[in-house]
Amino acid sequence: MSMMADHQGNSLFARIMNSNMAYSFKRNPVAIVSMAIFLIITLAAVFAPLIAPTDPYDPSLYDILDSELPPAWTNQGDPKFLFGTDDQGRDLWSAILYGTRTSLIIGICAVFVQAFLGISIGLISGYVGGRIDNILMRFADIQLSFSTLMVAIIFLAVSQALFGSETFNKYALFMLVGVIGIAEWPQYARTVRATVLAEKKKEYVDSARVLGFSSIRIMVRHILPNSLSPIFVISTVQVANAIISEASLSFLGLGMPVSQPSLGSLISSGFDYIFSGSWWITTIPGVVLVVLVLVINLLGDWMRDVLNPKLYKG
Template sequence: MNDQSQILEAAPAAPSAWERMKDSNLWHSFSRDRVAQLSFAIFVAYAVLALFAPLLAPFDPYDVASIDIMDSEIAPSWAEEGDERFWLGTDAQGRDLWSTILYGTRVSLTIGLCAVALQAVLGICIGLCAGYFGGRIDSLLMRVADVQLSFSTMMVAIVVLAVFQAAFGTELYQQLAMFMLILVIGIAEWPQYARTIRASVLAEKKKEYVDAARVIGLRSPRIMFRHILPNTLSPILVISTVQVANAIISEASLSFLGLGMPVSEPSLGSLISSGFEYIFSGSWWITVIPGVILVGLVLVMNLLGDWLRDVLNPKLYKG
């Protein structure tokens, strides 16, 4: 017993998760890439501002009682005709633009993240089944994906949302706007995940660990989700980063067309849309400032996606 205890004491402790993280190529690349660090810092700032919008916003854009129509179209505080109460000015309804942007960023990020989560769940399940089982199941699921890819996301979203709004009325649509946007954007983009997962599964299922799992009697669902799926997550991370940016742009585009979030629950897209008609009358800040915020958010997401793609692809990673 004494010899065993001495051996155990002399054995080096297993590295912690943080130590393993610091020794990984991901951390090594991140610590040297200033663009990735800046992009991640900006994205975290977006997320923190959106998460704590009720605490950081000086006004509540959802509280009709606190909105004064006489404060509409006030220029930012740094302009000559500005008001110190509204440092980014106000919109056409008299809402503080800074507060409205904080809440709008929260809505846009929520729609983007939830839509991508739905895309990932659908795409991963379909891609796993297609790649693992093969044969007719693979052919059927991939033909469905081909049909889905033949229609653009915007076209599918416009048709579905317009039909829903016409069939059930504008009032019900406004109540379910966020849910409908998440559902439509999520369902329209799942083939991106399905095709990527299928290609990875076709390579993974031929490896020895999958044969060993079959030999010991593990069922197909456990082999797919517990053994194959963890080895195919690298491309999923890259796709998800880019798809969040695409989902936010899709939501903004639909809101600009009047098929997104209602004016009473502003997103970045609906803010841009509501201020577009005033841009040539001198109230440029209503559209330009939310537009800059939206472009910045999408840009940092794409930069993070490009960095992840380079790091997680061994053919592109240079150390």
């Protein structure tokens, strides 16, 4: 039994390595470097509790007398603090590790919310058609007329006023995931709907209807798999957009609190000190954010080219 499982695993791995995507990846230096950087950042964030010298969530572990110490490589730096400290005396290297993990969690979870809503609405809209299609797509058009940040700012500002800062900070991560996810679902819905409109006229869908399969089974088991390529591309780009949205909202004071660092809240907390000489508090988290978003977008561009037969040239 185990030998059969091993053989199937090896066969699956061989198919993946011999696929067009793997072939293109091995021949694309930009994709290789971007993936390597993304994996390094992600693994560092995932294993932050093991890598970070201190826990930035525990105020008892940092001293206000150590505040605004420059990075270790500068003349006045302390070897204990690789990237220096912030205005609270918190180790910036530890805060960035934990903050990157928070930003990635928000970005990935928000995209799952977007994908679930958008794919569900897109499948129903394209397959059922008629009045339901018109209603759902007009709703999507209305949603697209408002920017993500505008919707998020209004919702989060009202929530903060209603529930108070303490309650808001406690559930800030869940609120950010929800509002960013709900604000961006039309991107998925329009793409999936277009695919469904093309696929539902094909013979395999007619055959499934003749065999008596339910509409839900036809949509999920037969039509949806043919929409996965554009979904993967959109998801890659949307993760980067969600991370930027979180950083923007945190910078405006409507995202993660300073006590629960994200890349956006770290940039925000150090912005007041950048002109006083403590440039590292804002600059280093900002560089990490830019690099993270850049490599995700580069991977998204590569994936788009590979999965689009009109663009892919081998």
